[in-house]
Amino acid sequence: MKKAVVLPIVAAVSGVLLGCGGSSGGSSGPSKTQFNLEFRKADIQDFAVNNNCLIHDRSYNELVEGDNVIVESEVMFVSPITTALNNGLYIQLSKADGSLVNDSLAYTSNGKASFFLEDIPDAGYLNVVELFGPYKYVTSFSKEYLEDNRSVLRNMMLDVKQPIANLQCMTGSSLAMSPVSVKYRNSEDIPGSDIGSPTYYYQSDLKEVGSNNLSIDASYDLQALRGDITSVANYRGSDNSSLRQYGFADWGTEAEMVYTGEVAQVFQDNGIYQDLEVGVSYKNITKQLAQISLADGESSYYYPLNKNSNESWAITAKGAPVTNWSNTLNMPIVDEAYSIDISSNESKLFSLSHLSDGAATFANTDVKSLEVNMGAYINTAMANDGYQRISIVPRNSSPIKQHTIYSELKDVVVVPKIEFIDAMSMETALVEQSYVFKNKSDDLDIRFFMDSFTTQSVFGADNESHGLLLGESERRALEADVAKIDYMILSNQ
Incomplete structure (x- = not known):
């Protein structure tokens, strides 16, 4: 068998690391930071024909055709590439000036490869190269990028570009989907003068259902994934811009919703942003509770006097700063400072005037x-x-x-x-x-x-x-955590 590794890169074969040194405790030198790459092929198929493959992501859409509701749902699954690209996928190091490091090319074995962070030249890159017919597809990670984010990137599962036939998908326990049954009651804090819409909007990660009832059962078909905490929202008008009360399904049987009677202002100086979303991260999920137009440069939204200790509120603004560019700005509510100056928050991160x-x-x-x-x-x-x-x-x-x-x-x-x-x-x-x-x-x-x-x-x-x-659970928790920072x-x- 040919030697699969030329130092300073090492390849992982069936869980065994080929090469010298490393962070495993030898006496040949200082400890090094090992990164592990595993390549798999991501594909999609209709949810209805998914053959017990572990679902990594999904799309869900309902189309109404007459009296019928047609569900369109696709799922993403991944398959180990085994030996399919042993001669068509490799990693290689490069220097700050773009030139390649001599003797640093290593082909993957069984879809796996490993390398040491310290072997990448300063300001250099780790390059993933895939051969696809006469072409090459390349993904490069700078040494600083990997070093800064090593706590979450030391073990990466990556997709490959080309289709590969006859692979066996990963199986496992996907997040089950089932209809929700939940019951609420109106907030006792609502004053008689605050007249709201009679409609309640129940929301899961997959869909939203409107009802004039304070409870829904399986007949409403609010599909939710295992671990999702569904929410309910009630508004003052016919749209979702003026939140009146809201709740989360795990607050208890027939839980009382929370009244949003406080008003906060949102304004901007540059006219970039048109739409705002008011979202809440609750435990490990995120739900959008209101959507507000900022076409006139300023607007307002409602929030509760006393929110749940597990809630983190945030305003997300979307805009088009210049031709062919778009941006999304997330602004968490910190220290109960609900009024938001969007332009000020933007400039603290990156002023779009640049x-x-x-x-x-x-x-x-x-x-x-x-x-x-x-x-x-x-x-x-x-x-x-x-x-x-x-x-x-x-x-x-x-x-x-x-x-x-x-x-x-x-x-x-x-x-x-x-x-x-x-x-x-x-x-x-x-x-x-x-x-x-x-x-x-x-x-x-x-x-x-x-x-x-x-x-x-x-x-x-x-x-x-x-x-x-x-995975789906990783993504859900990740989105909830990131929503809490600027x-x-x-x-x-």
Whole structure:
């Protein structure tokens, strides 16, 4: 058998690490930080024909056709690739200038590979390279990106790009789906002058059901996944902008809803944001309780005088700062400061005044690496803290079909030179840019950022080659945790 490893990268075969040194306690040198990659193939199929495969994500939609309700539901499952890509998938190190580290290429074995963080050159990258016919799909992670996020990225399960026949999906206990039965009563704190709508809206992670009754049973078909805590909301008008009272299913049998009689203001200076969502993270779930228009530059929303100790409220604003760009700004309510100055919150993370409409420029460096310069229209040096994902699709005769780079914030990116890419041929290239900005003091789980590209890709957008694969329960808890901190997602897609 051929030797599968050339140091400094090591490959993991059937759980055995090939190579020298490491963090396992030998006497050959200082301890090193080992990262483990496991590659699997993500696919989708109709929920109705899912053959006991462990569900990692799902879409759920109901269509009304006459008297009938048609449920459209697809599920994502993953399969170990075993030996299918032993000769078509490898990892390799590169330096800050884009040049490759000699003797650092290692093919995966049984869909697994490992490497040591300390072996990546400073400002260099760990590169995942997949051979797909005459093309290569590449995903690169900078050393700083991996080092900053090692607590959650040391063991990564990643997707592969190409279809692989005759794989066996992972099986296991997926989150069961079943109809909800729940009963509430109106809040005793509602004054007689606060007249509300007679409709109550019951919400799960999958759907929402409206009813004039304070209780629903299985006949209402509010489908929910195991572990979901469903919510109920009641409004003052015919839409969901003015929350009157709300509740969560685990408050008890015939639980009393909480009255929202306090009013807070939301305003902005720049006119970027049009819509706001008022959300609540409760235990390990997140629910949207109100949606507000900010078309006039300011608005208001209702909140309770005394909320549950397990609740964390947040305002999420969505906008389009310049042509071809969109952003989402999450602002948790801290220290009961319910009134929100959106522009002030934005500027603490990254002021969108440092963004303009423009196009990246390209050049080849002295060592023939491709340099992508985005500094003419975005200045990430003005950000508090964060990370970025830059994905390049050459659209020319280059053997690189797509190269995606996860890294710390930088406006000039030197692309690891897996293959030579001529800067002169990049005029028609597609450059996708996505950023997550945060406060330095906040611990944002970077898997939240990475996961969004995986789910988009598998369910149709097809813009990620080696996406991070998470389970449904992980994703649900992750979304609830991240909703409790300030962050902004900015993207030109």
